[in-house]
Amino acid sequence: MAALVLRRLIQVGLILLGVSFITFFLLYVLPADPVRQIAGRSATPQTVANIREQLGLDQPFVVQYGRYLFGLLQGDMGRSYLQKTDVATLIMARLPASLLLMAAGIAAELVIGLTMGVIAALWRGRAVDSGLMMTSFVTVSAPQFVVALLLLYIFAVKLGWFPIGGYGTPAHLVLPALTLGILGSGWYARIMRSSMIEVLRADFIRTARAKGLARSRVILRHALPNAILPVIAMIGIDIGIFMGGIVVVEGVFGWPGIGQLAWQAIQRVDIPIIMGVTLVSACAIVLGNLLADLMVPLIDPRIRIR
Amino acid sequence: MTAVLATRGASSAFKRLLQRKMALFGLALVVLIVGAAILAPMIAPYDPYEQHFDGLSLYGEPLPPDATYLLGTDLLGRDLLSRLLYGARTSLIIGVMANGIALMIGTMIGITAGYFQGWLGSVLMRFTDLMMAFPALLLAICLAAIFQPSIWIVAFVIALVNWVQTARVIYTETSALAARDFIAAERTLGASTARILFRHILPHLVPLIIVWGTLGISTTVLLEATLSYLGVGVQPPTPSWGNIIFENQTYFQSAPWLVFIPGFAIVVLALAFNLVGDALRDVLDPTLRGSD
Numbered sequence: 001m002a003a004l005v006l007r008r009l010i011q012v013g014l015i016l017l018g019v020s021f022i023t024f025f026l027l028y029v030l031p032a033d034p035v036r037q038i039a040g041r042s043a044t045p046q047t048v049a050n051i052r053e054q055l056g057l058d059q060p061f062v063v064q065y066g067r068y069l070f071g072l073l074q075g076d077m078g079r080s081y082l083q084k085t086d087v088a089t090l091i092m093a094r095l096p097a098s099l100l101l102m103a104a105g106i107a108a109e110l111v112i113g114l115t116m117g118v119i120a121a122l123w124r125g126r127a128v129d130s131g132l133m134m135t136s137f138v139t140v141s142a143p144q145f146v147v148a149l150l151l152l153y154i155f156a157v158k159l160g161w162f163p164i165g166g167y168g169t170p171a172h173l174v175l176p177a178l179t180l181g182i183l184g185s186g187w188y189a190r191i192m193r194s195s196m197i198e199v200l201r202a203d204f205i206r207t208a209r210a211k212g213l214a215r216s217r218v219i220l221r222h223a224l225p226n227a228i229l230p231v232i233a234m235i236g237i238d239i240g241i242f243m244g245g246i247v248v249v250e251g252v253f254g255w256p257g258i259g260q261l262a263w264q265a266i267q268r269v270d271i272p273i274i275m276g277v278t279l280v281s282a283c284a285i286v287l288g289n290l291l292a293d294l295m296v297p298l299i300d301p302r303i304r305i306r
Numbered sequence: 307m308t309a310v311l312a313t314r315g316a317s318s319a320f321k322r323l324l325q326r327k328m329a330l331f332g333l334a335l336v337v338l339i340v341g342a343a344i345l346a347p348m349i350a351p352y353d354p355y356e357q358h359f360d361g362l363s364l365y366g367e368p369l370p371p372d373a374t375y376l377l378g379t380d381l382l383g384r385d386l387l388s389r390l391l392y393g394a395r396t397s398l399i400i401g402v403m404a405n406g407i408a409l410m411i412g413t414m415i416g417i418t419a420g421y422f423q424g425w426l427g428s429v430l431m432r433f434t435d436l437m438m439a440f441p442a443l444l445l446a447i448c449l450a451a452i453f454q455p456s457i458w459i460v461a462f463v464i465a466l467v468n469w470v471q472t473a474r475v476i477y478t479e480t481s482a483l484a485a486r487d488f489i490a491a492e493r494t495l496g497a498s499t500a501r502i503l504f505r506h507i508l509p510h511l512v513p514l515i516i517v518w519g520t521l522g523i524s525t526t527v528l529l530e531a532t533l534s535y536l537g538v539g540v541q542p543p544t545p546s547w548g549n550i551i552f553e554n555q556t557y558f559q560s561a562p563w564l565v566f567i568p569g570f571a572i573v574v575l576a577l578a579f580n581l582v583g584d585a586l587r588d589v590l591d592p593t594l595r596g597s598d
Contacts, residue, residue, distance in 0.1 A: 015435060030449070031452065137328075137577055138573065138577055144532065145535045157559050248532060285440075
């Protein structure tokens with residue numbers, strides 16, 4: 001197990017190295033010039049050249065990337081071009097908000113998705129089942145911003161139950177978390193449904209029923225814990241999907257997380273911040289996948305990974 | 307022989323598809339939307355770019371739906387229905403094109419890696435793993451924002467972040483096929499690599515490609531809508547469902563229909579392809595048959 005974890009961690013390191021290289025390369029070759037953004041339109045060619053030299057952007061690609069990587073190995077993610085602050089500081093300031101939103105979003109999608117899945121499995125083939133499965137299709141077909149705007153319109157503008165946007169109180173968290181929860185619930189509902197159906201067919205469930213246990217007890221104490229296991233392994237993979245979606249949801253609700261940081265940086269071609277957020281997101285994605293892989297044998301000891 | 311089997315398989319698969327209510331519903335929606343997009347010049351009541359003199363209220367605000375403008379007007383006094391119909395063209399063109407490119411890249415990488423294995427396969431699949439670790443939406447936003455996007459660039463950017471799933475599925479399937487006896491037999495008979503790949507392996511992959519191609523259209527349509535909503539996708543005045551929402555967002559509170567009608571259209575389009583794709587997967591993928 002320890003050797004396996006070590007090998008996977010080395011793989012994670014290599015993947016992050018690759019992500020950093022590709023992102024750096026793309027930002028280097030693309031026709032976006034950060035110096036123009038910093039200097040402004042009226043800058044003289046001399047000023048532009050000075051800034052370029054100061055930031056080391058006049059160096060060849062290999063030197064620039066080498067410097068970045070060298071800094072990264074020492075925990076230095078560079079400085080923002082426009083905000084004149086360390087990228088690490090900026091990200092650390094924003095990360096708690098994003099993690100809070102992510103945790104609340106995952107909790108929301110588990111509650112909504114698992115409930116839908118269990119109900120659909122128990123009333124399999126009935127109208128409730130098809131209705132819920134149709135709903136799950138709708139949630140996976142909806143773009144984040146549409147759901148976000150819809151919730152915002154109904155619950156903040158019309159009903160006034162929650163603030164329109166911002167950060168600080170638990171009330172601010174409800175709508176963004178619910179948006180992410182609704183969007184992610186469809187997949188969980190479908191996995192939970194098929195897992196539950198499979199478990200309900202198992203011999204031990206029949207045995208439990210045969211020895212006279214109440215149906216509700218069999219479902220809650222015997223079927224549910226077993227059916228939930230495969231769903232839990234999904235959470236790791238889900239983290240990756242979250243990291244992508246967070247840009248839009250944070251934008252709509254004015255949530256001050258790393259998604260907003262990235263969006264502002266992209267508009268101003270602030271390369272160190274874009275690099276930093278991409279790497280942090282990639283880190284979350286690979287660690288999430290690793291977690292999912294490592295959890296599988298813990299959940300079901302019959303499965304051993306190589 | 308193969309052709310006969312393939313046609314028989316296809317027609318029976320189609321019949322089984324038609325027996326599913328959800329798939330039928332999805333198919334009807336697809337036909338409706340594609341039809342509306344193709345017929346847009348004939349059925350659109352107005353020119354989607356025309357800013358009507360009477361298209362704004364006295365205070366310069368968009369008009370709610372009425373008899374003249376069936377779905378109301380947008381912030382520049384243009385007819386929303388006409389813009390939606392033409393927007394369907396943009397969304398579908400990008401969806402189909404981006405998805406086509408993604409499918410092609412994914413299939414090529416998957417087949418090559420799956421058939422040749424060895425160092426080439428390893429390199430390709432490690433690269434695919436690498437792409438899996440990218441925050442796709444972030445990458446797409448970043449690329450789209452940097453290239454002042456045209457429709458083609460938006461489609462290309464979407465394709466670049468969307469081929470990975472296909473590559474992995476095709477890789478797994480090709481690896482399994484390449485190890486089968488009939489492929490070894492072909493090789494012994496002296497068939498060329500090209501012949502084995504195109505005549506024997508590719509036809510077996512067609513169902514997978516159809517399934518992922520259908521499901522992929524919803525993914526690409528959603529991604530296009532998101533990019534356009536953020537203002538880095540299709541640029542106004544060309545209408546796309548995402549940028550209609552982007553343009554009119556300032557009127558979100560006073561004219562919510564400008565946001566929710568296009569939003570509804572996006573959901574319906576993505577839903578339609580998801581329903582058809584999911585049913586196709588059940589019908590075409592023998593490993594899943596009877597599991598539901």
